[in-house]
Amino acid sequence: MKEITAVIRMNMVNKTKEALAEAGVPAFFALEAQGRGKGLINSALLQGAAKGYEEAAELLGEKGRLYPKRVFTVVVEDTQVEDVVTTIMEVNRTGKPGDGKIFVAPVFDSVRVRTGERGAKSID
Numbered sequence: 001m002k003e004i005t006a007v008i009r010m011n012m013v014n015k016t017k018e019a020l021a022e023a024g025v026p027a028f029f030a031l032e033a034q035g036r037g038k039g040l041i042n043s044a045l046l047q048g049a050a051k052g053y054e055e056a057a058e059l060l061g062e063k064g065r066l067y068p069k070r071v072f073t074v075v076v077e078d079t080q081v082e083d084v085v086t087t088i089m090e091v092n093r094t095g096k097p098g099d100g101k102i103f104v105a106p107v108f109d110s111v112r113v114r115t116g117e118r119g120a121k122s123i124d
Contacts, residue, residue, distance in 0.1 A: 024083075
């Protein structure tokens with residue numbers, strides 16, 4: 001099993017939900033988050049702003065702010081990983097910075113609390 005975590009734009013939530021359902025993955029978690037990528041950020045300005053230098057904060061302007069994002073998490077069988085990743089990418093790719101990131105991590109076990117089922121049975 002693998003855990004797929006995708007950080008996407010807020011305005012892509014409904015399209016992503018629909019695409020995952022169409023891909024046969026109707027169960028997932030979605031969390032609100034804030035963040036930003038590293039692009040176009042001058043680390044010296046960030047350090048200066050953190051130290052309280054007003055000039056650095058002014059030069060940083062909007063580039064230093066955190067942007068609202070949505071984090072989708074889904075656990076799937078290994079055979080579904082590429083389909084899910086491809087689906088998320090196709091729906092969320094605009095070609096502009098801020099399209100998001102996808103992380104894939106191993107899941108060693110899972111347990112359905114209600115029944116005690118483990119592994120693949122717990123995520124079916």
